Amino acid sequence: MTRPNVVMIVLDDTGFAQLGCFGSDISTPNIDRLAGDGLRYNRFHVTALCSPTRASLLTGRNHHRVGMGYLTDIPTPDPGYTCAIPPAAGTLPAVLKQAGYSTFAAGKWHLAPRWEVNPAGPYDRWPLGLGFERYYGFLSAETSQRTPTLVRDNSYVPQPRTPDEGYHLMEDLTDEAIGFIRDQQQNTPERPFFLYYAASAMHAPIQAPEEWVRRYEGAFDQGWDEWRDAIVTRQKELGVVPEDADATPRPPWVRPWEELSEGERRVTARSMEIFAAYLSYTDAQIGRLIDHLRETDTLDNTIVMLISDNGTSAEGGPDGSFNYHGLHRDRAANRELTFANLDEMAGDHSYMQYAWPWAWAGNTPFWLWKRFTALGGVRTPLIVHWPDGVGTPGEVRDQFCHVSDLMPTVLEAAGVPVPERLNGVEQMSLDGASILDSFLAPEVAAPRETQYFECAGSRSLYHRGWKIRTDHVGPTPLLERELIPGSHEYDEDHWALFHLDTDYAETTDLSASHPELVREMVQMWWTEAGRNQVLPLNDGYTGRPQMERPAGHRQPARMSYRPGPGAVSEFMHPVLTEGFTMTAHLEVPDEPSNGIIAAIGDWTQGLAWYLRDGHMLVSANYAGVGHRTRSAVPLAPGRQEVRLTYRLREGGGTFALHQPGEDAVELDVDGPLPVRWQIGGPGLRIGFDAGFPVDDGYAPPYAMEPGVLQRVDVESGAAGLLEPDDSDLARVHE
Template identity: 35%
Template sequence: MEARRGYESFGGRATEFVSDSQPWWPPHPQAAPGSPNVIVMLVDDLGFSDLGPFGSEIPTPHVDRLADDGWVFTNYRTAPMCSPARAALLTGLNPHRAGFGFVAHTDPGYPGFTCELPADAPTLAESLRAGGYATFMVGKWHLTLESRLHDAADRSSWPLQRGFDRYFGSMDGFTSLHHPHRLVRDNSVVDIQEFPEGYFLTDELVEESLAMIDELRVNDTRKPFFLYFAHTSVHGPIQAKNVDIEKHRGRYEAGWNALREARFARQCELGIFPQHAALPSEALADGDRIPEWDTLDAAERELFARHMEVYAAAVDEVDQSLGRLTAHLEQLGELENTIIVLTSDNGGTAEGGSSGTRSYFAQFGVSTRLPEDWVRDVSRDPELIGGPQLFSQYPTGWARVSNTPFRSFKSSTYEGGVHAPLIVSWPSAPARARGLRDQFVFVSDLAPTILELAGVAPLAQRGGVTAQDPDGRSVADVLEDPSAGGRETQYFECVGRRALVDGDWKAVSPVPPTRAEGGGGGRWELYDLAADPTETRDLASADPDRVAELAERWRAEAWQNAVFPLDDDGTLHKTRPSSEAVLAEPVTLVPFRPPLERFRSAQLTVLRSFRVEIDLEMRRGGAGVLLAHGDQGGGYLLALDGGGLLLSYNAYGDMQRARGASLGEGAHEITLHVEELPELRWRLSVEVDGVPDAAIERVPMLLGMAPFTGISVGYDYGGPVDWQLYERHRSYRLREASIDRICIVPGARSQHDKTILRSIGDAVAEIAD
């Protein structure tokens, strides 16, 4: 048979493979009669105690029902951040071996940090599809480098190319639930000019899921399906519907100290923790970052309680989504033979800071040092929290409640960062005993377990290349036998923070070692998790030999799993491939098309000066948006309004506007200048035919992930930059005027931009030296 030569994307590099002339993907045989459907529901940034079966006061009746007839895992751990957990879940590999030692935003050039799934690592979807399953996904993907999310990008790492028949959702790490910044269906961006009143993404994800199932059943009544439902809740910005927020009004007036104690008491009653377990004291449990509730004034308590009411509503909506899915399966007669796995990707997050924020993007994802007078929380009506006008994140005190009873938060290797809820349900499974399971299970164990339960063998090859052996092992026997053994050992690493669990012992190094100390060096703590599951008693000084042994074990595991190099000087994740430089070249845009993708847009504007050149033909009555970039989290807009130009700037919720002179009919050359000033500020000015027309003198730069919504021309897509303008005109599509040309010209990078662009040749030369 004639050989076929081709290329696969492997870890961000081109790798040649040879196969026969047949397609590389395997055939789709008929699944075995009675094969179960599989649903994996993954919730973003959900803390260990946020669901009813794990001690929460938030009503979650559908999750409770799942737990009552299933298995509740109390000793499940995941990666400290979202992309690494998702990569491990889908491949059965440890996060770094799956290419994700970090979230999908950088590629510093090392195998453990490519932020691309390896070409020789079949996903759970690919194996199930080969076994005769229909494969569906909705929600957050976050397993493609952000520089490969634009419309001309290589799609080899997109969901359909990694085993899913259908996909609908946000490829990025998060989005607004009221006005998503970008939605993708299958391999194409969804071209929606304006969202209807009352739109809410969680509801649409459920509708899309039900439609995929129904369309399958219309055509094939027997074929099992795999649905990966990856919620965008409860990641920031935390948003919910007003009707759900109102259900939780007043629930959090007692404050975070009381709620944390109440959750822990319920956990002990439920048998999740032994009676000897202790709630970590304020000194251990980030008390320096969390004010005592009783010391807050009335306004602060009202504001902080509102943040948690919205968070509770978001969790409530996750529960509702599960209820709608299970009700539909029950109606189809398929619920009994459906495996449902419900979990979180990491612990609750402290991104909101001690006071929370109503200006989420003012600090999220910012890699440069901010001035002392930087406003991190624009003061706005607390009633707006959760709604479409405001991007918020709850305070650290509530994040600690979410992670009850553990220490620390997302991105930490303490239990608060990695200990997550896990529930498995399969009503028709021939199992003797259901209920609590305390075996150690890691996220990479989920794919092998699901494949065994479904009766599907993992793919032995992908793309003509032998598949990597998984790091995870099936824990299907744990469902059948409460005394079956779990995992013994697992390493953890996140931005240089390290940990190793080995049986009942856990070694934790909460800060990266110096280069001189080496990968296994630095300061380590030691905990006996059997006697002290909440890490309250550091035994390192009493047992230095065990500490040294576990530190060396961690170092050996790190070498086997491509964990090195550690980010010991803070520059690892500032390094990016020089191939991205082309994304910062001038761009000529086309009116009324879908917005330029978020990261592509940001390369033109973030941490730099830039200008926008517009050739406009003005007619009588001309009005509408010329250019919009951003949303209620931060952005800028230039529109024809009231006969002249309107310049709007949204500084993370603080609105500023400037108006120009009346604009006559005919052709005009309009230029928007955005000039960098000291202290991370911009000056915005508009010229019409070479004459100054309007200006905003000094505003905070948009940094990090802002502007989040990409650049739209001829209308304001999605979440509006200027809410007052939106209330009058909605997306304000341009009329009685035409844009003949619009070009964005980036200026030089700011001195505050610490990004390091490197070519492969430079890296090879450095290694050779």
């Protein structure tokens, strides 16, 4: 038999109930067609978080066991949290490549420690270092859909078109994925291929083309309560939820729709309209990819698997956020900004996340969401489409299965044995088990009886139809800690007990009736935790023990940078949060100069130091709120040393522009500097800018005239500080 091709589609932050074939009324016809011609699994589980799920998918092992117990943004010295997949955990693309497959990846990566995500590498844990032959996408947790930070293979590259030319990242990723397949099939058609298509959607920023947003105007005016009730009905009609299943009730931290003011209803409904448009647009891009396979007679012998990496995201807070950079900075100011920008919510200045009641409804019929090991965080859709290998199309499978099962399933379907050694390294055993038999036989046994879960202190365990789960809520994000009831101390955690064989949605706590079973399963959890490197437990998003960076990857106290293309990673330039001095060495011409001296981020959050008509300007944009000042007089011609400084003061800091012979011009800004100006942003640019500007006073690239800017020296006010305090990582996105 000809070995099958494999296309693995990974959606981000997409809930169990947000696809049409799982009960939603959001239009996803292409995904629904895959389900209608294939299979849906309604007891498929992931890890509740992005990096861990992707590591488990690509290695076939439990995530802590391969060092990915949490996000790559916060590596720690503990073995389960190093964020460095070891060579002993050979990846699915590496094994398939060794067996003769072509391997490509397009989209989100988020599987390398944060200091390795810079133009100089090392590249060992970039896609090409872990088994892929070609790659196009972005390496961090998120990026703008309109002005993304892009990587091709091992190099950062500019985006091919501008937003004004209609650019959107999902279309670009799909173009590249199709191109990878076309190149391979037209040159070596006898080789099978593996495509890892990791969509940027539905992770924030929620950004959809305007024409798609218009399709959903008014579509959610009925509110989340009615919308969720309708989903439950459709789920039972579709057979993805048992007819006798109860849905979890509306939790106390989700307000009834009827209690909202008209303004609150319009803002939150608008956020959902844009989310729905983004999902439908993403479905259209998936349709383009599948159509290419169909048109080239490749689809029948291609295994297509579609999953989401975790449940819905609640990172928009109760109201949603026009610019969710600011949600944990100043909640009241963020709400005011969001309500004031209703008409711009789908525009270029938006860095949006939708309101969390819609996230609750998007996980119907389950409880909670991403970052929690309740079913709302760990149970997501799995669709399998393989005309040559699936039994009766359209059926639903109810075997308990896990993301780690997908690698052994693919290997078995491809006839590729699990290697004992890969690239000269002895391989650790797999934790996953193949579900290939279930493709043809609906009644086969589940591949496992037991599976542990842990995410930022939230813990659970499944065993033979039963599940225990803690009520633990970690210290951050503060929004959830303040509003969601639960334990904040491990010793005070309550372990609830659910019989999932009869209680599909985890609604009824039976712990009081079965205390012995609870004690037995809690001990099983600790055993699994010890075996899989889960310990020591840490529920913080801040305050995790810092891993010492490798030599050569420590943030210096002082560096000099020359103008030119490219950027310096935010993880590699001197620390700015404790104060800094930037000194620019200029050869000022007789005519007034214009251009960027240094810039980082954009108008959703950024900092720019630039010249306009010979005057220096500093522009600081904190989560969409701009602050700007300029020097009183233009720079005199000739050789000049000018400075931009930032000094801490109580409640915030002061920027100052310094030029010879003039008093400093100061700009006071409340609040601390962000640890990260842009999650997944390009970093510090010298002599030019790209993407969106930090303010409307210039238009990128706004490059300095040749010969004017010689270099920029950057010196941290925190000399000797190798790592910033990760306080802003309360809003790290997965």
